[in-house]
Amino acid sequence: ERHPGLRVVWTEMPGLRWVVEDLERITRQLRVVQSRHAADPRQLNFWRTFGSEVTEGLQCTPMAYFRRNCYIGASMLSPFDMPYARVLGTDRIMWGHDAPHDEGSCGLTEESLRVNFHDFDVAECRRMFTATAAELYHFDLDALVPVAERIGPPIDVVHTPLADPPVAKGSAFWAPTELREVLDRPNL
Numbered sequence: 001e002r003h004p005g006l007r008v009v010w011t012e013m014p015g016l017r018w019v020v021e022d023l024e025r026i027t028r029q030l031r032v033v034q035s036r037h038a039a040d041p042r043q044l045n046f047w048r049t050f051g052s053e054v055t056e057g058l059q060c061t062p063m064a065y066f067r068r069n070c071y072i073g074a075s076m077l078s079p080f081d082m083p084y085a086r087v088l089g090t091d092r093i094m095w096g097h098d099a100p101h102d103e104g105s106c107g108l109t110e111e112s113l114r115v116n117f118h119d120f121d122v123a124e125c126r127r128m129f130t131a132t133a134a135e136l137y138h139f140d141l142d143a144l145v146p147v148a149e150r151i152g153p154p155i156d157v158v159h160t161p162l163a164d165p166p167v168a169k170g171s172a173f174w175a176p177t178e179l180r181e182v183l184d185r186p187n188l
Contacts, residue, residue: 001057004068007031012098014171016084019072026062030055040109067092070137074128076171077116080180090124094133102169110153112172122155124146 010019019052031037031045033055038045038145047055067089070116072082085093097105097112105112117125130148167172176184 001059004159006069007010007071008069008093009073009080009136011071012019012075012096015078016072016074016075016081016088016093019066020084020087021064023066030058030062034058036159048133077112078171078174080174080176081121083122084114084185085128089130090127093128093184094136097127105170105172108166108168108172110157111166111168112160113153113158114160115165117158118161122159125155125158 013019031040031043033045033047035047035051035056037043058065058108069091071094072088073094073096075096077095091169095117097109099106106126116145117128120128129146130141133139136142147173167173
């Protein structure tokens with residue numbers, strides 16, 4: 001509340017799911033200590049014991065604070081993370097390939113982009129690939145666009161799904177684990 005213009009960036013982050021899970025957990029815990037939730041018969045509430053001026057003074061939800069102040073430098077994305085991009089907002093995510101490290105997409109950037117971003121529209125891709133970082137860090141897009149056009153893959157290539165991803169170390173090519181399958185099952 002005191003610093004509405006503050007910008008926080010988590011960079012070189014593995015995935016996006018953890019952000020959504022942490023925001024959900026913080027939201028749940030905040031409801032336990034804010035008086036405005038005390039009358040809800042379904043809500044456990046200890047605001048009289050654990051509440052404070054700080055928690056009472058928070059006007060937004062954790063997600064709203066995130067959407068106002070926070071960004072993720074996502075250099076280790078897998079296809080399993082991509083549904084969370086739209087939950088968090090594609091304007092909050094800055095894609096990177098983590099060169100020269102294997103966990104990103106170094107050496108297989110085009111394939112990684114095709115695996116992860118083929119079903120995002122052009123505006124969302126431009127946001128995650130350039131615009132958000134340019135705005136946040138005050139980059140000169142007029143100077144960078146010619147470089148990107150020369151070395152970057154064309155957007156039509158990014159929007160061509162990769163039917164047979166390579167067997168590679170990068171996070172874009174990770175196979176699902178038994179836990180991933182449990183997380184994706186609608187009914188356990």
